[in-house]
Amino acid sequence: KAGVTQTxxxxxxxxxxxxxxxxxxxxxxxxxxxxxxxxxxxxxxxxEYFSETQRNKGNFPGRFSGRQFSNSRSEMNVSTLELGDSxxxxxxSSPTGDTQYFGPGTRLTVL
Amino acid sequence: QQQVKQSPQSLIVQKGGISxxxxxxxxxxxxxxxxxxxxxxxxxALLIAIRPDVSEKKEGRFTISFNKSAKQFSLHIMDSQPGxxxxxxxxxxxxxxxxxxxxxxxxKLTVNP
Numbered sequence: 001k002a003g004v005t006q007t008x009x010x011x012x013x014x015x016x017x018x019x020x021x022x023x024x025x026x027x028x029x030x031x032x033x034x035x036x037x038x039x040x041x042x043x044x045x046x047x048e049y050f051s052e053t054q055r056n057k058g059n060f061p062g063r064f065s066g067r068q069f070s071n072s073r074s075e076m077n078v079s080t081l082e083l084g085d086s087x088x089x090x091x092x093s094s095p096t097g098d099t100q101y102f103g104p105g106t107r108l109t110v111l
Numbered sequence: 112q113q114q115v116k117q118s119p120q121s122l123i124v125q126k127g128g129i130s131x132x133x134x135x136x137x138x139x140x141x142x143x144x145x146x147x148x149x150x151x152x153x154x155x156a157l158l159i160a161i162r163p164d165v166s167e168k169k170e171g172r173f174t175i176s177f178n179k180s181a182k183q184f185s186l187h188i189m190d191s192q193p194g195x196x197x198x199x200x201x202x203x204x205x206x207x208x209x210x211x212x213x214x215x216x217x218x219k220l221t222v223n224p
Contacts, residue, residue: 004154033211043155043200043214056211090154092212099145100212102154 001026004093004103012109018079021106025072025093031055032074033100034066037088046089049074078108086110114138115203117215124222130188132218134201137182141203145212146175146186149198158199159186191222 005024013019025032033056034046045058049068066076072093078085086109092100116135124130136144142163147155161168161175161184168175174187188195201215 035212042216043202043212045211045213048211058211092154099157099160101157102147104152104154 004091004101006089006091006103006106008106009104010107010109012111013081014111015081015083017081018077019081019108020075020077021089021091021108023074023076023091023093023103025074025091026101029093029095029101030072031094032068032072033092033094034074034076035090035092035102036060037090037105038086043090046076081110083110114141114213115201115215117201117218119218120216121219122221124191124220126191126193126222126224128191128222130191130195130220130222131185132199132201132220133183133185134215135181135183136203138203138205138213139182140205141213143204144175144177144184145202145204146173147200147202147214149200149217155200188220191220193222193224196220196222 007022031050033048035043037043047066048056052068063079068074088105090105092102094100114137145160146158148158149155159170159173161177163179172189177184198217198219200217202212204212
C-alpha cells in the first residue's frame with residue numbers, strides 16, 4: 001500500500017500571503033490529522049477530519065483551517081502568514097482507531 | 112500545559128548498548144501510548160505502541176514498559192545500532208478513539224559505532 005503523500009514538499013512564502021497544503025491518506029483510511037512541528041514547540045495537533053467533518057481541533061488561531069474531500073484527501077490552509085508559521089506540517093492518516101501513519105511533511109518557510 | 116513529559120532530551124549510547132527513554136503523563140484518561148521514530152527530513156514512523164492493560168510489550172529490539180500507577184512509560188532499545196540514531200517521540204491519546212495525539216518533546220538518540 002502506498003503511504004501518506006503530501007504536496008508540495010517544500011514551500012517558501014512571504015508574510016501576509018496564504019498557503020494551501022495537500023495530503024493524500026493511505027487508501028482506505030478515513031481519518032486525516034494535521035500537526036505542526038517546530039524546534040521550539042515540538043509536534044502540535046492542528047485538527048482532525050473524518051468523513052469530511054472536523055472531529056477535533058487543536059489550539060491554533062482561526063488562520064489555520066482545513067477540509068476533507070469525499071475521497072478522504074485533505075487540505076489545510078493558512079491565511080495571513082506570519083514568520084512564526086515556518087514549520088514542518090505533517091499529515092497523518094488512520095483507519096478509524098488510534099494508530100496514525102505520518103507522511104513526509106511539507107516544509108513551509110515564511111520570509 | 113505539557114501533558115506528556117519526555118526525558119532525556121538527548122542520549123548518546125555505544126553500539127550494542129541499551130537506550131532508555133522515559134515519558135510521564137498527567138491525564139489518566141489517556142489510553143493509547145505510541146512511540147515514533149523520526150529521521151531528518153522524514154515524517155515520524157510508528158515504532159511500537161501499548162495500552163494501559165499491559166505492563167510490557169516487546170517487538171524485536173524495542174520494548175515498552177508501562178507503569179499505570181506512576182503514570183510513566185519508557186522505551187528500551189536493546190543492542191542499539193548506529194542505524195537507530197534518530198529522534199524518538201512518545202505520545203498519548205485520549206479514550207474514545209480520538210485521533211489527537213499529544214507528543215513529548217522528543218529525544219535525540221546518537222549511537223556511536
